[in-house]
Structure formats: structure tokens, C-alpha cells
Amino acid sequence: MTQPVSTPLQQLVVLIREATGNVIPAARLGSLEEVAQRRAQVTVRGGLDEYVRALAAHQLDGEWGTLVSLVTIKESYFFRAPQQFDVIVKQVLPALVRARAGPRHLRIWSAACARGEEPATLAMLLAEEPSLSGWSWTIVATDLDEEALAGARLGLYGERAVAQVPPDLLERWFKRRGKLFELDATLRSRISYQILNLAHAPYALPFAELDLVLMRNVLIYFRRPLQRWVVSQVAKLLAPEGYLFLGASETLWQIQDELESVDLGPCFAYRHRKSQPAAAPAPAPPKRSHRRPTPPPAPPAEERPRWTDQNPRDWSVSRAATAVAPAPEPPPAAPAGGVQERLLAAARDLSENRVEDARRILEGALAADPSEPATHALEGFLHDLCGRTEEAVGSYRAALYLDPALFQPRVLLADCLLRLGKRDLAEHQFREVLTLLTSGREKALALFEGLPLPDRERAGRRCRQVLKGG
Ligand SMILES: C[S@@+](CC[C@H](N)C(=O)[O-])C[C@H]1O[C@@H](n2cnc3c(N)ncnc32)[C@H](O)[C@@H]1O
Known part of the structure; x- marks a missing residue:
């Protein structure tokens, strides 16, 4: 052949x-x-x-x-997803302060930190936190991209990156340099920047155990098996009392069982399970020390990077694995038509109530291409249909992260938020929909015509009705 x-x-x-x-x-x-x-x-x-x-x-x-x-996509800014930082200050830090009262030291990892906006936001909040006075804390900020890390070390940011920094913090922690803002050098010196490829074992971090991990808006670029593998590596490094935050639109639903999602009000975090997952074989209880006596398991074969050595600065992949002729692997991403056909089939299954069939198709579609917003939107619809409102929120957010102009997932997200009692957040989304509809920039999910998705008129009516107090 x-x-x-x-x-x-x-x-x-x-x-x-x-x-x-x-x-x-x-x-x-x-x-x-x-x-x-x-x-x-x-x-x-x-x-x-x-x-x-x-x-x-x-x-x-x-x-x-x-x-x-x-x-790679470096989109980031200070106080991105502010509800997560709010929860970190009001709920996570008090819990960690209790848990770490002995050593009085916190170990934090910002994985995939881009140009450092995320770890610097955290550093500002920690430096401002009275309950941490007299404590030591370390933030290690890693990324795959050496250039982004160089930018982080430099600490110069444009107006857009700092637009959401509260004015008093901007005043205290930044110096104006022409059109740019320079992050305070002492704050920068508390962050250790290092290169780390999440797709590559082992993760060479200075700590064996982490109290807080922010791994936001990076898993979304990986295929499902690699997502699962990365999360299992992070779970090994997370202290028993530790917290993991993903991007506001990301979820570990159906990705892994080791960590469980914990509802912290405005957002979720992931923590080690207190109890065993129902169907899974009993996992070992979280250990105090996560030092690995044996080498960590390799990433899933399909996704495994073929490194010539363990030096994360070495981008080379092995000759044998990637020789260009013949092709290293069959052509990559499924053709666009393939994705569309899968989505149409899933939508048909959903409209005829074959939920399990739809779920299987969507799982395959997400594994093949996690970057298609329509797949996430349909997954959200599936969760919604099954009464899993919180998971639906995650999927709709993922769709909107990938294409913010889609008005239908936004209306559905807003309705989920209402059902979860988060009226403020819901109203914000309804207003966003109205803004989109009046600007004419909105996009529709044409693929899902068989499903009862709101058209523009119904969406607008629904937004106005809720915003009037309905
Ligand atoms: C969209 S940014 C997220 C930045 C920040 N965490 C946030 O949420 O604002 C994605 C980052 O992931 C990094 N990245 C992509 N693949 C990676 C990998 N295999 N290992 C580590 N970082 C990776 C990119 O270089 C980029 O800086």
C-alpha cells in the first residue's frame, strides 16, 4: 500500500x-x-x-x-477573569493560610503564563494581602515561549494589558514609561520565570508540592489525550490542600477523575477528591510528598513529543519520528467537512434525544479538534439538556472564548447563569448579546438548525425581557 x-x-x-x-x-x-x-x-x-x-x-x-x-497565542492581560482572583483572595488564601500556618510559605505555579500578566496579577494581590505579612511565597511562572518569558522579565506592558488593573494598584505597582507601564521591580523579583513545555515530561519545577496552580487558557489548544495527561501531571504536583484554576471557559469534565471541581461561587477550582469517584478504580490517596521515586509516565503515545533529550530548551524532535519523507503521520486535522458532518450528526442525535450517541460524537470531535467553537457549543447544549448546568456553562464559555461573536451560546450561557442564581453574571451576558445584535457583528450557529436555538429576534426579546426584570 x-x-x-x-x-x-x-x-x-x-x-x-x-x-x-x-x-x-x-x-x-x-x-x-x-x-x-x-x-x-x-x-x-x-x-x-x-x-x-x-x-x-x-x-x-x-x-x-x-x-x-x-x-502560539499569547492573549492575556492583568486581572483576566477577575472573579477567579477575587475568589483566590477571599476564599483560597484564607484556606491556604490555615493549612500552611506551620511553614508560613506558599508555593504557586502559573503554568503557561504568556508575558507574565497572570503571575504578576497574583503577585500584586499576595503583596497586598495583610494575612500574608511575615510569610514567604514564591510564584514560579512558566511558558513554552522563551520570547514571552523575556517580555515577562522585562515587565513592560501596554495600556490594553493593564486596563483592568484597579487604579490604586496601578498607581502602587506600575511606573509610567511613555506609552508603557513598568511593573515594579521588587514584585518582579518575587516571580521566578522559567521555560517549561507542558507537553514534555518531567516538569522541572523548584517545588515537589504546589499550593496553588493557575493553568488557564492553555489546555484548550491541546487534544483530549494530552489534556488528560497534562492534568494528571499537575495533579501529582498539587498538594492535598491545593487548588487548581483553569481558564474560566475550561472544564475537566470527562477528561479526568483525579481532581474534582469545587464550586466557589463565581467560579470553579479543582482539588484532590475527598472521596473516590463512583465508577473509577480506587486511586491512591493524595500523598503528602509528591516527589516521584520513578520517572513519570510518558504522555499518551498519540501526543507524545519525541524529544532527543530532556532539555526543554531543545525544540528538536527525533529524526526517526519526524523524517519528512515519507510523511511522519497521516495528514493531521480532520478536514473541515469531517468536523461539520460530525456536528450535524450530533445535532440530529440531540434533536431526537439520542443523548449518548451525541456525546460520543462530540467527544470524538473535541479530541480531533478542540478549537472548533461549534463543538463546544453543542457540548454545552448536551449538558444543558441533561440538567448539568454548571458543565453547560463551561462548554458555552469555551465556545465563546473561541468565537466571542456567537450570540446563541451567549444567550444559553446567560440562561444557565440565571438558573444557577448568578443574576449579575447573567445580565452581563444578556447585555453583551444585545450589544452584539445591535452592532450587526453577531454570528449564528447555522449548523444547528434542527435544534431549538434562539434566532436573532427571539434572542433579542429574551435579553430585553430579563434585563427589564423578567
Ligand atoms: C492564551 S495564553 C494564556 C495566558 C494566561 N495563562 C492567561 O490565561 O491569560 C496561552 C499560553 O500558553 C502557552 N503554551 C502553549 N503551548 C504550551 C505548552 N506546550 N507548554 C507551555 N506553555 C504553552 C503559549 O505560549 C501562551 O503563552
């Missing part, structure tokens, strides 16, 4: 996924191609095929770092 021939672009997508876990969705292939063509000119003075071949054969020193920096 002849090997399927894949294009250099498809090979590059596979290389990136193997090295970093990041799935490049179909919609971003065009911009990846542009970036790669540019890099090909600069590095091999040739075409994409020569570039990919040279990249796979380790002939381009330092090129992985440059490429990764260009293709």
Missing part, C-alpha cells in the same frame, strides 16, 4: 503538535503558511518544503523557539 502523501504544511502542523501539543485549527492554516514561508526565506532561503525538512532534521539552530513564538 502506498503511503498517503502529505504537504509540507501538513507535516509542519504535525511537527508543531508533536513538539508542543498545540493543534493548529483549519482556520489558522493560512496564517501558519504565511509565517512558515517567511521563516523559510530567512532560514533556508528556499520554499516551505526545504524549511520543514530542515526543521525536522534539526538543521536550524534555535528555529523552533522562533516558530513557536510566532504560532
Whole structure:
């Protein structure tokens, strides 16, 4: 049988996924191609095929770092998802202060920290917290992208990044430098920045146990098996009393059983289970020390990066695994048509109440491409239908994270929030929908015509009715 021939672009997508876990969705292939063509000119003075071949054969020193920096998404800002920081200050820190009253030391990890907006937000809050005076705390902030970390160490931010910093904190912790804002150097010195690839074991962190982990808005770029593997690594590092926060739109539902979601009011966190999960075999109780006597298990074979050594700065993937001819793997992402067909089938199953069939299809679709907003929206609809309102909120948020202009998941999210008694948050979403509808920038989920989703008129009516107090 002849090997399927894949294009250099498809090979590059596979290389990136193997090295970093990041799935490049179909919609971003065009911009990846542009970036790669540019890099090909600069590095091999040739075409994409020569570039990919040279990249796979380790002939381009330092090129992985440059490429990764260009293709990963660095969207972040101070006080992103402020409800999570509020909960950290009001609920998590008091609990940790009680749990750590002996050593009076907190160990915190901001995984995938981008240019440092997230760990710096946390550092400001810790520095301001009276109950931590006399305590020591360390934040280790990691990312795959060396350039982003260099930016974090520099501590210079534009207006957009600091727009949500409360004015008194802005005044105390930043210095104006022309159009930029410089984060206070003493605060920066309390954060240790280091490169760490979440898709690559072992995680070389300075602590064996962590009290608080923020791993927000990064799992969304990985396939399901890698998400599961990453979470299992993090669970090993999380102290028995520790807390894990994901992005506000992310959920571990159906990804793993080790950690359980804890409702903290405005948001969720994940913690070690107090009791065994119902159907799973009994996991070992959380250990005091999470030092690993044996090497950690490898990432799932499908996603496993093939490293030549354990140096996270070395972006090279092994020659054997990624030789360009024949293709390293069959072409990557399912064709767009494939995703659409799966979603149509899932929508049909849902409209005819075949919930389990729909769930299986959606799980497959998410495993193949976690970056398709419609899949998350349908998953939200499925949860909603089954009465799992909190999970529905997570899925709708994921859809909106990927495409904020979708008005239907937003209305459905708002209704879920109402049902959960979170009227303020719900009203905010209803207002967002109205703004979208009046601006004409809204997008509809045309795929789901078989499902009872609100059209523009009904959505607008619903928003106005709730906002009038209905
Ligand atoms: C959207 S930003 C999230 C930043 C921040 N956590 C937040 O929520 O605002 C995603 C970050 O994940 C990083 N990233 C992507 N793949 C990664 C990997 N395999 N290991 C570590 N970081 C990764 C990217 O470089 C980027 O900085």
C-alpha cells in the first residue's frame, strides 16, 4: 500500500503538535503558511518544503523557539477573569493560610503564563494581602515561549494589558514609561520565570508540592489525550490542600477523575477528591510528598513529543519520528467537512434525544479538534439538556472564548447563569448579546438548525425581557 502523501504544511502542523501539543485549527492554516514561508526565506532561503525538512532534521539552530513564538497565542492581560482572583483572595488564601500556618510559605505555579500578566496579577494581590505579612511565597511562572518569558522579565506592558488593573494598584505597582507601564521591580523579583513545555515530561519545577496552580487558557489548544495527561501531571504536583484554576471557559469534565471541581461561587477550582469517584478504580490517596521515586509516565503515545533529550530548551524532535519523507503521520486535522458532518450528526442525535450517541460524537470531535467553537457549543447544549448546568456553562464559555461573536451560546450561557442564581453574571451576558445584535457583528450557529436555538429576534426579546426584570 502506498503511503498517503502529505504537504509540507501538513507535516509542519504535525511537527508543531508533536513538539508542543498545540493543534493548529483549519482556520489558522493560512496564517501558519504565511509565517512558515517567511521563516523559510530567512532560514533556508528556499520554499516551505526545504524549511520543514530542515526543521525536522534539526538543521536550524534555535528555529523552533522562533516558530513557536510566532504560532502560539499569547492573549492575556492583568486581572483576566477577575472573579477567579477575587475568589483566590477571599476564599483560597484564607484556606491556604490555615493549612500552611506551620511553614508560613506558599508555593504557586502559573503554568503557561504568556508575558507574565497572570503571575504578576497574583503577585500584586499576595503583596497586598495583610494575612500574608511575615510569610514567604514564591510564584514560579512558566511558558513554552522563551520570547514571552523575556517580555515577562522585562515587565513592560501596554495600556490594553493593564486596563483592568484597579487604579490604586496601578498607581502602587506600575511606573509610567511613555506609552508603557513598568511593573515594579521588587514584585518582579518575587516571580521566578522559567521555560517549561507542558507537553514534555518531567516538569522541572523548584517545588515537589504546589499550593496553588493557575493553568488557564492553555489546555484548550491541546487534544483530549494530552489534556488528560497534562492534568494528571499537575495533579501529582498539587498538594492535598491545593487548588487548581483553569481558564474560566475550561472544564475537566470527562477528561479526568483525579481532581474534582469545587464550586466557589463565581467560579470553579479543582482539588484532590475527598472521596473516590463512583465508577473509577480506587486511586491512591493524595500523598503528602509528591516527589516521584520513578520517572513519570510518558504522555499518551498519540501526543507524545519525541524529544532527543530532556532539555526543554531543545525544540528538536527525533529524526526517526519526524523524517519528512515519507510523511511522519497521516495528514493531521480532520478536514473541515469531517468536523461539520460530525456536528450535524450530533445535532440530529440531540434533536431526537439520542443523548449518548451525541456525546460520543462530540467527544470524538473535541479530541480531533478542540478549537472548533461549534463543538463546544453543542457540548454545552448536551449538558444543558441533561440538567448539568454548571458543565453547560463551561462548554458555552469555551465556545465563546473561541468565537466571542456567537450570540446563541451567549444567550444559553446567560440562561444557565440565571438558573444557577448568578443574576449579575447573567445580565452581563444578556447585555453583551444585545450589544452584539445591535452592532450587526453577531454570528449564528447555522449548523444547528434542527435544534431549538434562539434566532436573532427571539434572542433579542429574551435579553430585553430579563434585563427589564423578567
Ligand atoms: C492564551 S495564553 C494564556 C495566558 C494566561 N495563562 C492567561 O490565561 O491569560 C496561552 C499560553 O500558553 C502557552 N503554551 C502553549 N503551548 C504550551 C505548552 N506546550 N507548554 C507551555 N506553555 C504553552 C503559549 O505560549 C501562551 O503563552
